[in-house]
Amino acid sequence: EPEVTQTPSHQVTQMGQEVILRCVPISNHLYFYWYRQILGQKVEFLVSFYNNEISEKSEIFDDQFSVERPDGSNFTLKIRSTKLEDSAMYFCASSLAGGVLTFGAGSRLTVL
Amino acid sequence: RKEVEQDPGPFNVPEGATVAFNCTYSNSASQSFFWYRQDCRKEPKLLMSVYSSGNEDGRFTAQLNRASQYISLLIRDSKLSDSATYLCVVGFNFGNEKLTFGTGTRLTIIP
Numbered sequence: 001e002p003e004v005t006q007t008p009s010h011q012v013t014q015m016g017q018e019v020i021l022r023c024v025p026i027s028n029h030l031y032f033y034w035y036r037q038i039l040g041q042k043v044e045f046l047v048s049f050y051n052n053e054i055s056e057k058s059e060i061f062d063d064q065f066s067v068e069r070p071d072g073s074n075f076t077l078k079i080r081s082t083k084l085e086d087s088a089m090y091f092c093a094s095s096l097a098g099g100v101l102t103f104g105a106g107s108r109l110t111v112l
Numbered sequence: 113r114k115e116v117e118q119d120p121g122p123f124n125v126p127e128g129a130t131v132a133f134n135c136t137y138s139n140s141a142s143q144s145f146f147w148y149r150q151d152c153r154k155e156p157k158l159l160m161s162v163y164s165s166g167n168e169d170g171r172f173t174a175q176l177n178r179a180s181q182y183i184s185l186l187i188r189d190s191k192l193s194d195s196a197t198y199l200c201v202v203g204f205n206f207g208n209e210k211l212t213f214g215t216g217t218r219l220t221i222i223p
Contacts (some may be wrong), residue, residue, distance in 0.1 A: 033209070035211075042215045043156060043213040044213070048210060056210050058130065058210070091156070100146070105154065106221070107171065
């Protein structure tokens with residue numbers, strides 16, 4: 001079964017450092033997403049990406065966040081200057097169409 | 113009012129029992145509806161999409177009531193492997209989806 005792969009599985013960083021989380025979506029999917037889940041809380045939408053541009057973003061996705069699809073396979077989330085409250089599980093997802101998303105296993109980010 | 117509201121549980125149910133979860137959503141313009149399951153510290157996995165006509169997949173039955181903005185999930189003959197958190201998920205558009213998740217309902221099946 002095709003899957004979305006994410007790296008790293010866990011990253012620990014100091015406050016103020018830049019972090020890049022990487023994702024390889026399912027190869028024939030057209031829509032790409034980042035969601036996050038703070039421990040004990042609900043899954044929250046960050047950003048959606050289609051046709052090489054951001055199609056929608058939430059208020060969480062401020063100027064500290066950016067996404068990129070640098071080549072035909074990777075989809076990255078960059079946090080420029082991490083804050084303590086950025087500690088969460090970050091899930092990448094992709095979909096062909098129609099709203100059925102496939103999620104990756106997540107990257108756990110711990111900001112100290 | 114929360115965008116997607118679920119009873120957080122926990123529901124502790126004996127193996128073989130039937131269990132039902134409910135969910136309400138606030139945006140009447142929502143277009144797509146799903147149940148996902150999430151195991152502890154894992155990613156959400158699609159359990160089933162939910163249609164107005166209701167749909168069934170083996171032991172799982174989902175119903176949508178657009179007038180009441182209410183979604184339900186019924187699990188029959190529950191198994192130990194059904195223990196998980198069940199997430200009610202609502203989308204506004206087809207295709208380019210910003211999904212809104214409920215906080216989830218935690219289910220534990222007791223042997």
